[in-house]
Amino acid sequence: MASLVRHITIDCADAYRLGTFWAAVLDSSVHDDDRPGDPECLVESKGGGLLFVTVPEPKTVKNRVHLDVQPQDRTRDEEVERLLALGAALAADHRRPDGTGWVTLADPEGNEFCVERSAAERSAAERSGA
Known part of the structure; x- marks a missing residue:
C-alpha cells in the first residue's frame, strides 16, 4: 500500500500564533489540545492538515x-x-x-x-x- 500525506508541516517561530492565522484562512480551528506557547499546533480542515512546529531558526x-x-x-x-x-x-x-x-x-x-x-x-x- 502507498503512503499518504497526513500533514503538511511548517516550521515557524510561534506555532500557536501561526496556526491560529491559518485556522482563520481555512475557516477551521486549532486542535482542542493546542494552547499558546505549545511547540506544535495542528489545524485540520476539509483539504487536509497543517502542522505548525516551533523551531529556533528564522x-x-x-x-x-x-x-x-x-x-x-x-x-x-x-x-x-x-x-x-x-x-x-x-x-x-x-x-x-x-x-x-x-x-x-x-x-x-x-x-x-x-x-x-x-x-x-x-x-x-x-x-x-x-
Whole structure:
C-alpha cells in the first residue's frame, strides 16, 4: 500500500500564533489540545492538515514548497482582501486584465502562499470563452 500525506508541516517561530492565522484562512480551528506557547499546533480542515512546529531558526529564503488556496464561497479578489485583513501581506500580484492569474501573499511569518480563482470563477470564464 502507498503512503499518504497526513500533514503538511511548517516550521515557524510561534506555532500557536501561526496556526491560529491559518485556522482563520481555512475557516477551521486549532486542535482542542493546542494552547499558546505549545511547540506544535495542528489545524485540520476539509483539504487536509497543517502542522505548525516551533523551531529556533528564522525563515531566511523563499519557500521551496508553498500552499495554493482556492476560495470556496467568494471570489479570488474578495478572498485576497479577507486574508489581508487577517494579517497576510501582499508579496506579488499576478492577476491579468482578463481575470486569470493569482495573488501571492505572505502569512504573518513571511511564508508565501498563492490565492487562485474560485471554481465558480473558473467555470464562468470557461463558459464565456475567457
